[in-house]
Amino acid sequence: MTGYDATLPRSEADVVIVGGGIAGCALAYHLAMAGTDVLLLERGSINREASGTNAGSFHLQLAIHQLSGKGTAADHDRLLADARLSLEADRLWDKLSGELDGDLGVHRTGGWMVAETEDQLRTLYEKHELEEQAGIETEVVTGAALRSRAPYLAGNLLGATYCPAEGHANPLVVAPLYAKRAQEAGATIATGVEVTGIDRQPDSAGGRFVIRTSGGDLRAHRVVNCAGAWSGRLADMVGLRFPVRSEGLHVNVSERRPRMFEPMIQHIGRRLTLKQTEVGTFIIGGGWPTGTSTHRRYPTLWSSAAGNLAVALDVVPTLADVRIVRTWSGVIVFTDDFSPIVGESEQVPGFFACVASTGFTFSPLLARQLAERMLDPATASGFPQRYSLDRVSH
Amino acid sequence: MHDGERYAVLVVGGGPAGMSAAMTAADAGLRTLLVDERPTLGGQVFKQPGLGFAVTDGRPLGAQWRYGHRMVQRAEGSAVMTAMRTAVIDVEEQRDGWNAVLATDDAHTRTVFASRVILCPGAHDRPIVFPGWTLPGVITAGGLQSLVKTQRFMPGRRMVFAGSGPVALAFPAQLAEFGADIVVALEAGPAPNAADVARLAGAAAGNLDLLIDAARYRAGLLRHRVPLRYRRIIVRAEGDRRVERVVHAAVDADWRPIAGTEETVAADLLCIGYGFAPSLELLRLIGAGFDDDEALGGPTVRRDRWCRTTAARIYAAGDGTGVEGSKVAIDEGVVAGLAAVMDEGSLPEEKAVAAAAPALRRIRRRRALARATARMYHVGRGIYGLADESTVVCRCEEVTAGDLAHVIATTDDISVVKALTRAGMGPCQGRYCSRHISAMIGREHDIALATIAPSTPRMPVRPVPIAAIADRAVTDPGLFTAPSGNP
Numbered sequence: 001m002t003g004y005d006a007t008l009p010r011s012e013a014d015v016v017i018v019g020g021g022i023a024g025c026a027l028a029y030h031l032a033m034a035g036t037d038v039l040l041l042e043r044g045s046i047n048r049e050a051s052g053t054n055a056g057s058f059h060l061q062l063a064i065h066q067l068s069g070k071g072t073a074a075d076h077d078r079l080l081a082d083a084r085l086s087l088e089a090d091r092l093w094d095k096l097s098g099e100l101d102g103d104l105g106v107h108r109t110g111g112w113m114v115a116e117t118e119d120q121l122r123t124l125y126e127k128h129e130l131e132e133q134a135g136i137e138t139e140v141v142t143g144a145a146l147r148s149r150a151p152y153l154a155g156n157l158l159g160a161t162y163c164p165a166e167g168h169a170n171p172l173v174v175a176p177l178y179a180k181r182a183q184e185a186g187a188t189i190a191t192g193v194e195v196t197g198i199d200r201q202p203d204s205a206g207g208r209f210v211i212r213t214s215g216g217d218l219r220a221h222r223v224v225n226c227a228g229a230w231s232g233r234l235a236d237m238v239g240l241r242f243p244v245r246s247e248g249l250h251v252n253v254s255e256r257r258p259r260m261f262e263p264m265i266q267h268i269g270r271r272l273t274l275k276q277t278e279v280g281t282f283i284i285g286g287g288w289p290t291g292t293s294t295h296r297r298y299p300t301l302w303s304s305a306a307g308n309l310a311v312a313l314d315v316v317p318t319l320a321d322v323r324i325v326r327t328w329s330g331v332i333v334f335t336d337d338f339s340p341i342v343g344e345s346e347q348v349p350g351f352f353a354c355v356a357s358t359g360f361t362f363s364p365l366l367a368r369q370l371a372e373r374m375l376d377p378a379t380a381s382g383f384p385q386r387y388s389l390d391r392v393s394h
Numbered sequence: 395m396h397d398g399e400r401y402a403v404l405v406v407g408g409g410p411a412g413m414s415a416a417m418t419a420a421d422a423g424l425r426t427l428l429v430d431e432r433p434t435l436g437g438q439v440f441k442q443p444g445l446g447f448a449v450t451d452g453r454p455l456g457a458q459w460r461y462g463h464r465m466v467q468r469a470e471g472s473a474v475m476t477a478m479r480t481a482v483i484d485v486e487e488q489r490d491g492w493n494a495v496l497a498t499d500d501a502h503t504r505t506v507f508a509s510r511v512i513l514c515p516g517a518h519d520r521p522i523v524f525p526g527w528t529l530p531g532v533i534t535a536g537g538l539q540s541l542v543k544t545q546r547f548m549p550g551r552r553m554v555f556a557g558s559g560p561v562a563l564a565f566p567a568q569l570a571e572f573g574a575d576i577v578v579a580l581e582a583g584p585a586p587n588a589a590d591v592a593r594l595a596g597a598a599a600g601n602l603d604l605l606i607d608a609a610r611y612r613a614g615l616l617r618h619r620v621p622l623r624y625r626r627i628i629v630r631a632e633g634d635r636r637v638e639r640v641v642h643a644a645v646d647a648d649w650r651p652i653a654g655t656e657e658t659v660a661a662d663l664l665c666i667g668y669g670f671a672p673s674l675e676l677l678r679l680i681g682a683g684f685d686d687d688e689a690l691g692g693p694t695v696r697r698d699r700w701c702r703t704t705a706a707r708i709y710a711a712g713d714g715t716g717v718e719g720s721k722v723a724i725d726e727g728v729v730a731g732l733a734a735v736m737d738e739g740s741l742p743e744e745k746a747v748a749a750a751a752p753a754l755r756r757i758r759r760r761r762a763l764a765r766a767t768a769r770m771y772h773v774g775r776g777i778y779g780l781a782d783e784s785t786v787v788c789r790c791e792e793v794t795a796g797d798l799a800h801v802i803a804t805t806d807d808i809s810v811v812k813a814l815t816r817a818g819m820g821p822c823q824g825r826y827c828s829r830h831i832s833a834m835i836g837r838e839h840d841i842a843l844a845t846i847a848p849s850t851p852r853m854p855v856r857p858v859p860i861a862a863i864a865d866r867a868v869t870d871p872g873l874f875t876a877p878s879g880n881p
Contacts, residue, residue, distance in 0.1 A: 045807060254860070303865075309863050322859065325854075
């Protein structure tokens with residue numbers, strides 16, 4: 001399965017998907033189920049990057065990373081649309097274990113998002129209003145009610161929103177199960193194959209693209225960029241510029257402890273995602289950077305551990321004596337304008353993409369929508385203009 | 395960013411190698427910090443009695459203990475600064491040196507800066523997985539040695555010793571001297587033959603002390619009527635909630651048990667001593683290059699003749715670089731210490747070369763002896779094949795060999811195995827199970843053990859409380875803030 005010197009199993013395909021993360025595997029699954037000829041290329045192994053190294057949380061509440069820093073008013077329409085997308089993602093996850101016929105480890109633990117300052121509390125109320133408009137169930141809880149419902153939270157917190165639908169799935173099994181079902185439906189998956197270039201041949205009958213790979217050349221009618229953190233590089237191969245950057249994220253893991261609380265805990269103003277897993281370990285992250293290094297892919301950073309854990313301790317003081325046993329890191333893709341990149345390029349017909357931040361929560365949904373669009377462009381609804389592949393290139 | 399403490403040299407590990415490296419650096423006038431997890435210097439081999447014990451007569455403790463005691467006293471009287479009960483849990487490279495995060499008991503961690511770091515992490519018992527290895531009453535040679543050395547305590551009455559290499563002779567002899575009832579001592583390797591004796595004689599120059607020790611240990615076993623049986627290996631430990639019986643068998647040249655040769659013996663203590671394995675966590679974390687030699691404990695950090703690793707400004711010495719014993723460790727400590735002093739510009743090269751020459755000469759002689767014993771002390775691959783399906787391999791996460799085999803059938807990537815089984819995710823961070831899992835992968839996919847990449851090394855290398863790490867002075871670095879110019 002590993003080894004980066006694999007040869008291509010075939011030399012042409014209708015659709016070539018680049019990237020074996022959750023987006024690529026989900027898309028391969030939906031297309032193959034509909035009978036499309038699909039070949040998925042993965043440089044390393046399936047699910048070894050962000051899709052398998054994130055903490056598996058469902059981020060359904062509007063979160064700090066969706067806010068531009070100007071409050072909710074400046075981005076009202078985008079945030080409302082995002083909240084509606086969350087609702088749809090929520091419904092999809094509800095049925096996904098059944099659809100893929102496997103245990104994805106979906107747990108609806110509920111989720112808190114806490115506020116420490118008056119400003120942050122105001123933001124909580126604003127976002128609660130937006131979520132209500134979109135149909136997501138959240139509530140703002142303050143004062144004595146918060147103390148009694150969440151006695152583990154620090155006494156100085158001013159309030160928190162609660163979203164019962166939040167929770168997590170097991171990131172180690174989701175993409176691999178999509179991949180397995182895709183293969184059963186006829187998709188070909190080639191690992192250890194790196195794409196090194198894409199040539200456009202608009203008038204060729206054998207396919208509009210020649211894809212240069214470490215395992216040989218390949219012809220395809222359509223190419224889908226599901227390369228996440230590396231999607232910018234892939235877009236560049238056909239002359240498109242994606243508004244993306246990638247960052248390593250630091251995560252801390254503790255020893256096992258008896259159950260302290262069920263819900264996931266996030267912070268509206270500081271970087272924190274905290275949860276206690278089924279086995280009792282605490283996973284603490286939320287957007288702290290990793291260093292750059294040549295000898296390890298994404299080294300974890302002491303300063304990130306120190307800063308991240310300080311926030312955790314401010315929010316749940318009883319974590320003080322819980323021991324951290326390990327840290328890990330993964331890479332994440334950020335879009336500079338907070339919107340995903342999904343659909344078909346107008347400038348490069350036949351070139352598609354499915355790239356999103358918070359990809360674990362949203363990629364299954366976006367991949368399904370993209371598959372519907374690719375299978376039946378006439379009837380499936382299109383994507384909002386802000387998702388466009390060409391938005392920076394124009 | 396460090397907390398204001400700066401050193402020219404940081405030495406990690408207070409055993410023979412660390413003490414000698416630190417004294418070499420400090421004697422040359424360099425500001426030197428020596429860090430060790432234990433309350434006293436000396437490491438495992440020169441381990442001093444625990445707190446609350448006072449030695450009134452050093453004679454019964456043996457020549458090795460007395461030698462170590464003198465070395466500890468010399469280190470304590472030197473200019474070396476020490477931080478005891480302190481673990482280095484992370485190191486991060488800086489432009490002109492390294493930051494090291496120090497954890498002392500449960501106090502808040504502190505970060506110190508050092509221009510150069512000498513890693514002398516020592517070794518631990520080579521972890522061996524066999525049915526019953528997690529039963530109470532099974533103990534490693536190092537663990538039992540610690541109990542005896544620091545607490546004067548023997549946790550059983552009838553003991554079986556199973557092991558190989560120099561330890562298999564020395565350790566039962568020492569324990570018999572201490573009063574242990576050793577039912578049988580099993581050595582997986584072969585008895586010395588005429589050719590071995592000739593080779594030993596050829597390598598005797600400069601090594602007489604070790605050979606005399608070996609002869610004394612053998613005589614001790616005879617005196618205490620401890621049967622020493624060659625070419626036999628532990629097969630399993632049995633009993634109801636603790637060791638009651640030990641099953642052993644004859645092995646072939648690669649240490650695979652031979653069917654029909656099993657014998658069962660009643661015992662309540664099983665001591666396991668199949669040699670030692672280097673402690674690699676920090677060496678892995680700095681990204682050092684490795685070679686592999688099972689006779690030296692498995693992965694061995696790659697170094698030049700000055701004990702420089704492939705990582706800038708990092709040196710390594712002692713059993714943590716390949717297990718060769720305390721004498722080599724002391725000499726390597728001198729060489730690494732001199733190298734750090736020379737590289738800091740505090741000693742001209744020709745003087746460093748002259749100063750290191752005696753130590754390098756002694757190391758060469760020891761290695762000649764190691765070559766002479768290679769046939770007897772060869773570690774067979776069968777050592778990693780003793781588990782059956784239901785044997786727990788990762789005891790932190792309770793993952794069995796069967797669970798692992800199921801996943802290993804589909805991948806040769808240890809990180810994937812870890813992710814799918816949780817093996818190696820517990821507090822010991824895979825110290826116990828990772829070599830065994832690598833060997834399983836090697837067998838299943840027909841890959842040499844030496845070429846199987848370990849899972850990604852991660853800090854902290856010891857578990858540390860959240861309150862000891864948390865630091866409010868570190869603020870959000872703003873990863874999620876869009877670059878300027880965007881909405």
